[in-house]
Structure formats: structure tokens, C-alpha cells
Amino acid sequence: MPLAAVELSTLPQQLANGILLGSIYALIALGYTMVYGVLKLINFAHGEVFMLGAYAALFASWGLGFTPNNTLTATSPVNLLIMLLASMALCAVVGVIIERFAYRPIRNQPRISSLITAIGVSLLLQYGGQLFLPTSPAPNIDGKVNPYRNAVELKFREAPLALREEAKGLESQVQKAQAEWDARLAAGESRFAPSSEGRIVRDALNAAKTELNQKQTEIARQSAVVVLPVGQLIMLGATVVLMGLLTYLVMFTRPGRAMRAVSHDFDSAALMGVNVNSIVTFTFLIGSALAGAGAMMNATFLSGTKIDTFFGMLPGVKAFVAAVLGGIGNIPGAVLGGVLMGVAEALVVWVGIGQYRDAVAFVVLIAVLLLRPGGLLGSSKVEKV
């Protein structure tokens, strides 16, 4: 397969995209890693909790008036906050319900039974959701709900001035040609089968456009500009804040200490007076709420994201890979893994084999499990008889 020409100049932009996307993976991965730490269970339904979170955000935005074909123009950050809270609350409730009714009754069975139940819950939410939720045409959250739609441009290096001047000249040429063509169209020229004079005008327009495109590509190659949408920067900021809160919760509070105790040794923690059931519920609550936050931000700030009931499948799998990559059961590892997964995906797009971006997660997973099964920050233990 021929690789498209690899452009070194687009690398910083792709890396930035990767980190922004990776912050969502990190939020989902935290849920996987916390549940695995406490129950040693891969919560396959986590991706579907993420999907439900996106739907909650969608319905919240509809409730705020941003229905399809709305005519609203003004919005405020409060709307975003409401959507975020709605999404986190619904996900927390769903996560706790799943734990209570699907995982708790079989906690003492072999782990494979829990895994199969998790797959069952995941399929139930995917296909059962199709009975209730709007899926076709796949809805998306109206971009107008987001007040931060402008972008920050970081210019590391500008293209030579002469080149930019040329591009400007070409731009005005294109505009002139376009105006001429539009005038002919308005005068009744056929768009598809123009007369001979019309064809000359059209060809001139197309030639000018091609030249402008080439020039712009040249400018992009010679300059280094990173475009960062403000919304996505806020997303990254919110992710960092949530992770800070989580770290505080796990490291410096009583429930956090209990959670670490349960994760270290389930049975001993129970014997020492830790209420294991409530800690497991608490873990699911926190993990699912984080997934809900990720879902809302994904669906809102990556504008035009279509939501359907399979929305959570691929992010779920990738976040799981991120958790394994960082060392499953390890909270900083999940964040690191999430960011690395996002960057890996962006690099695949950068190299020019974007159609394989969904395969890269599995390749990374297999590589990690074969080379360093404990993950980057984890430690692998040898099983003793």
C-alpha cells in the first residue's frame, strides 16, 4: 500500500489532536481501571455507559431548547454545565444499577461468568437501546450549544512573506473568476453543459482554484501552525480537573482509602470492617460518572459527532486498551495510556493510513500484552499455586 507523503509540518497539529482526543480516552479508561482494580472484572458495558451519557447530554441539550432546526443563537456556559451534570448523573445511576443487578449476584462465580455477563449487558444496551433511543438518522448535539467555537492558532513558524503575498493574489483571482462564473450562471448558463464561452470561464475558475490549493499546501508545508479549538482546550482542562478530584478522592479521603484497601485484598478488607458492597457501588458510581463526563465532552466539543447506540463501542475498546497500556488497576497509568492511545491514533492518521485507525488499538493491545503484560506503570505478578 503506498503511503501518502508524510508531512513533517502537520505533525504538531496531529500530536495536539491526539492529546485532546486522548483526554477522553483517559476519562473512560479511569472507569475500566478502577473497576478492574476493585473487582478484577473487565466491565465490558462501560463503553455502553459512555454511549448512554452521550444520549443524556443530547436530551439535555434538547431540553435546553437546542432541538434540531432550532433558531436559538445565544448560549451560555451554564448550558454546558447542565449537560455535563445530566450526563454524569445518568451514567452514575446506570453504572450502579448494572453493578447491583448484573455483577453482584455472580461475584463469587468464576471470572469468566462475569465477563460473559458484561458482554450480555453491553449487547443489551446496544440493541435494547435501539428500541427506545433515536438512532436514524443518527442525531448529533447542535454545535450552537457550545459558546466556545472559535479556535486558538499557535504559530511556531510563518511561511515566507512572498509566498503568502502570492496566495493572497491568487485568492483575489479566484474570487474574480468565481464572480464571473456566477454572473454567467445567473444569466441562464447551464451548470453542467455550458456554451463554449461559458466553458472557458469555468475552466479558468477551476485552474485558479487548483493553483490556489497548491499554493496553500505549499504554505502549510513551510509554516508550522497548530489550530486548537477553545472548546477542546476546555475539555482538556475539565479532564485535568476531574482527574485531580479523583486523585484527591482516592488518596486522601476515607472512602478512597477503603477503595484502595479493597483493591489490595478484597477478603481481608471485608474482614477489617470495610463495607465492601458499598465501596464497589461507589467505585462504579465514580467510574461511570467520569465516563459520562467524557461522553458529554466528546459529543459536544468534537462538533458534528453522530450519536447512535454503538457510539460507545470503539471508544470503549480503545479506552480499555489505554487502561491495559498504562497498567490496569493503576490510576495514573490509565491517564498516561489514554493520552498515548490518542496520540497513537493521530500518528496513524498522520502517516496516511487513516483507515487503520481503529485497528491500531488492537495492535497496541497485543503488543503490550505480549511484551509487557503488566502495562507501562503496572507490575506483573507471577501466579503462585
Add this chain to the structure above:
Amino acid sequence: MSLAIHRNWTQFAWVRLLSVGGVLLVLSQLDGLLAGQNDFVKRLIILAGLYVVLAVSLNLINGITGQFSMGHAAFYMVGAYTAGYLASTQFTRLNLPLTLWMPLVMVAGAIAAAIAGLIVGLPSLRLRGDYLAIVTLGFGEILRIVANNSTELGKAFGLNVSPNFRSIGLTWGLAILCVACCRNLLKTSRGLQFLAVREDEIASAAMGVPVTRTKVLAFVVGSAFAGAAGAVLAHFEGFVSTAMFSMDVSFILVTMVVLGGTGSITGSVIAAVLLFYIPEAMRELPDTPMARILGAPIAIVALLRREQERFHGPARQKWARNLGIVLGCVVLAIALGAVLANLPGMNTMVQGSKLRMVVFAITLIALMLLRPQGILAHHELSWDWVQRLRGKPAPTHEVSA
């Protein structure tokens, strides 16, 4: 002593030969016997046969060897694409009769899938349990994405497979061959190694079982049968595309194995036929109000689970009691449906065909909550087992290896 064994062996040889001959005779006549049926029924019978092959071969990996694989659709796909590629490039060149071509293609599909199985089986040396499940799932997806982007394999459109070959006898012949292979494998000392690896890997390694070789062998044999089934599918459908082998197929196959009882060959066969037929039958289902759809599973899970846990009595009373519970479930489901129908939005009609995968999901969850060991658990549906169920001692066949 040696004479007795010899006589025993010759007797068995006659029985074997007769039964093999009988099966072949029936299979060869099967297409003629069912010629009167319409195309839809024939299609169902053939696809059910393919699912039996897939479920039994997955059972060899998942149930008998205990290596939890969730990528069985990938081996199916490898077989189907091998057949499709060979048919589109070689069939007109070689100009073989179809009766000779089909076995050749099946063998080719099996070999290709076995190689894929070998590649997937190798990481299983280091992984166990849920990690292996994820990796096999990942391999399946990687193969699918690669096929989706490969020009030789027709990208997302897939390949057209020119000679259509639809034979019930061939499909079920493959199914019977698969069942026979698995069943006979378990009677040999090599087969016991598979079971030993499932029960305890470390202990069996200590006893001298080649754990690595056994696991890889299970993957190779299981995927070879799936590949042969894929070759049949390619010639049956007349085309192959990656959409036919999505993750859902793997999940359905896992459900079949688990529903039948992991490790039970007859269980897999029964579950494969059931789980293939029920969703097909549900296509005919009239539109149902949402309330009933919600009521039924809640009733089943809630009531069955509670009642099952409470009872600790003799087995005979248990049967009567279970019957009562099932009746109670039906009553509760109807009552719940009636209550839920009063809620807003609960009378929306749902198409029966949309419930296909929902049924799989509910089956999986309910099964794990109520009877995690599956319908037949680790038993085989055989005459001896039925005798034992009725309380009569059956002759034991102890395998001395």
C-alpha cells in the same frame, strides 16, 4: 484377555463401519429427500448446520480446553475469503467438477484458518482468561479491517463467489464430521490433555502435559473447522463481505457454547440450533407493545433467581418446583406487562425483528444469573446420562490412557 479386547475391537469396528456407512447414505440422500421444501427452509437448515460446526469447534477451544476465545468469526471469515478468492481466480482456470471442487476448497479454507488459528493461538501461551478474550477479539477485528481495506479482497464490497453450491448433505456432513472429531478426540489420551489444561494449567504442566502444544492444537483444530464452514458459506451465499463476520457473530457463537454448557458437545449442538432458529422465527413475530417486552425478562430473572436459591431439597421435588416457578414466571410477566402498559410511552409497538440481538443479550445475562453452567452443564446428552438421571446406575467408561 487379549482375545477379549480383540473381539471387542472387531465388534466395535463393525458397528463403526455400519454407522459411518449409514450416515453417509442418509447424507447423500438428504438433498433428494428435502428437495420439495422451499428455498427458505433449505437455507435455514444449511445455516443451522454451519452454526453447529462453528459452535462445536468453538466449544473445543472455549469449553474443552478452557481458552476463552471471542474471535471465532475471524476464522470463519478467513475460510470464507480463502474460498471466495480461490473461486474467483482459480475455478474457471482449473475447470473441476463441483463435487471435487467443494472438498478441495473446504480443505483450503480449513488450512488457511488453521494458520490463522496458529497465529492467534501463540499469544495464548502468555495470556489467560479475560485478556485472551480481548486479544482474540482484537485479532478478529484486525483481520476484518485489513480485509476491508484490501483491494484484492474487494474492500468493503467483498468478493463474488461464482459457482453457487447449496447442499444440505455437505453442510451437515461437515457438522457430523466436526462432532465426531471432537467426541473421538475426548476418548483419546491426547483429548484428556485438553481437559486437564482446562481444569488446572499448573497442575497439568506438573504432570507432564504439554500445555503449550495442547492450547495451540485446540486453536488450530477449532479454527480449521470454522474455516471449512466458511468455505461452505462462501459458496452457499455466492458472495463474501466483511459485514457477514462482525463481532456480533463471535458473541452469538460464545452464547451458543455457554448456553449449551461449556465443554458439552451435544449441548453446543442443541444450543446452536436453538439460538439460530429462535431469532429466525422471531422475524415472523407480530409487533409487540414495549410493556410486554420489558415485563417478561424482569419477571423471569427476578422470580427464577429468588426461587432457585431458596430451595435445597431432593432432586425429584425440584423438577415439580421448577415447573411451578416457570408457570409463576409466565403469570408474573403477563401481570407486569399489564401494569407497565399504563405508563406513558410503553405502548409503542416494537418490530419483532428488531429483538433479535436483544434476545441474545437477555439469554446471556439470564443464563449467567440463573444457570451459569449452561443447559447441559458439562454432561453429554447420551443414553447413559439419561439412565443416570432416572436413578439407574449406568456402565462407566473409564478411559485408561
